Amino acid sequence: MNAKETIKKALGAIEDPSNNQTFEQNNAVRYVSVEEDENKVNLVIGIAKDDDETKKQVKRRIAKVIKIDLGYKGLKIDFELLKKKDSIVDEKRKIKYIGVASGKGGVGKSTVAANLAVALKRIGKQVGIIDADIYGSSIPTLFNMDILAPRADENEKIIPFETHGIELISTEFFIKDDKPVMWRGPMLGKMLNNFFYDVAWKEDIEYIVVDLPPGTGDVALDIQKLIPESEMVIVTTPHPSASHIARRAGYAAKSLNHDILGVVENMAWLNHNGEALKIFGEGGGKEVSDKLETDLLQQIPIGQPEDGHPGIYSMGEDIGVAYIGLANKLVKTIEDK
Numbered sequence: 001m002n003a004k005e006t007i008k009k010a011l012g013a014i015e016d017p018s019n020n021q022t023f024e025q026n027n028a029v030r031y032v033s034v035e036e037d038e039n040k041v042n043l044v045i046g047i048a049k050d051d052d053e054t055k056k057q058v059k060r061r062i063a064k065v066i067k068i069d070l071g072y073k074g075l076k077i078d079f080e081l082l083k084k085k086d087s088i089v090d091e092k093r094k095i096k097y098i099g100v101a102s103g104k105g106g107v108g109k110s111t112v113a114a115n116l117a118v119a120l121k122r123i124g125k126q127v128g129i130i131d132a133d134i135y136g137s138s139i140p141t142l143f144n145m146d147i148l149a150p151r152a153d154e155n156e157k158i159i160p161f162e163t164h165g166i167e168l169i170s171t172e173f174f175i176k177d178d179k180p181v182m183w184r185g186p187m188l189g190k191m192l193n194n195f196f197y198d199v200a201w202k203e204d205i206e207y208i209v210v211d212l213p214p215g216t217g218d219v220a221l222d223i224q225k226l227i228p229e230s231e232m233v234i235v236t237t238p239h240p241s242a243s244h245i246a247r248r249a250g251y252a253a254k255s256l257n258h259d260i261l262g263v264v265e266n267m268a269w270l271n272h273n274g275e276a277l278k279i280f281g282e283g284g285g286k287e288v289s290d291k292l293e294t295d296l297l298q299q300i301p302i303g304q305p306e307d308g309h310p311g312i313y314s315m316g317e318d319i320g321v322a323y324i325g326l327a328n329k330l331v332k333t334i335e336d337k
């Protein structure tokens with residue numbers, strides 16, 4: 001091993017205090033040079049958070065390794081900000097996040113997120129779902145699950161729950177006594193950070209569907225800002241009045257650099273004696289997808305799941321089949337990129 005490799009290896013175990021990952025996990029050692037005659041090391045280090053306290057702590061940890069453990073006299077450190085995707089943990093696993101967003105509440109966003117996750121599993125993908133709707137978490141109910149307190153594994157990572165063959169984590173599991181919680185600022189950031197970086201997902205997980213809070217208000221945008229780069233699906237109902245609000249959600253996602261995969265029009269019609277009744281109007285999905293210059297991926301008709309299930313349609317139902325169509329289109333779009 002030459003001097004540079006030795007240094008890189010010795011620095012690998014240092015932990016970045018702002019995301020609790022090691023330099024090796026963060027792929028943080030960007031550049032190493034050694035000036036032999038001056039016995040000096042120059043480094044460029046990627047850090048997760050650009051604040052003085054992080055830098056101070058990281059500097060101290062690096063100085064211990066370079067000066068005390070390895071015996072160099074001089075040390076110069078330049079910092080640069082890590083991009084979220086720099087973490088090799090995610091790179092290795094190639095997790096794709098699919099965020100499900102809507103302009104307003106009640107359009108079926110959570111239903112779409114849950115059924116999309118199940119459909120991805122049914123076409124053979126390994127899937128997780130994050131219920132990040134802090135206003136009205138409903139994913140556990142849709143899956144007919146009891147609310148249990150989550151456990152942590154030996155590395156302090158949250159162990160997700162399993163249902164319908166997919167793994168799940170929800171804000172609901174962290175709320176005590178049904179009290180509404182106003183997650184804001186640092187607390188919100190901390191919780192989401194846990195959701196996105198500290199869950200012990202299965203090793204082979206491929207897709208994580210995220211149920212986002214509805215709307216384009218502060219909290220919805222904060223959350224979109226805090227999630228890793230995601231592919232977005234916008235849910236709307238057929239009514240034109242709903243569609244312009246959904247469009248705004250799409251523009252917000254775009255402005256935050258999330259890629260929009262397309263639009264799902266939910267509650268598109270009701271099948272009644274062989275006739276499609278457009279009881280919520282029509283054209284909303286097409287209007288949103290045209291304006292956002294993306295595809296109308298799927299129209300989902302109105303209908304309750306058979307066999308009394310609270311939220312998940314079976315493969316034997318038209319709506320269950322429509323979700324398989326949606327999952328196939330999304331996978332194709334993502335994998336063709």
Ligand SMILES: Nc1ncnc2c1ncn2[C@@H]1O[C@H](COP(=O)(O)OP(=O)(O)OP(=O)(O)O)[C@@H](O)[C@H]1O
Pocket residue numbers: 102104105106107108109110111112133136138214266267300301302303304
């Ligand atoms: N295609 C559909 N046909 C019939 N009912 C539906 C359909 N999609 C959703 N629903 C019902 O509409 C209601 C709202 O759905 P859901 O909770 O998924 O919406 P949401 O957009 O997540 O709402 P919220 O803003 O409250 O989170 C639920 O009772 C759900 O069962």
Ligand SMILES: [Mg+2]
Pocket residue numbers: 109110111133136137138
């Ligand atoms: Mg919901």
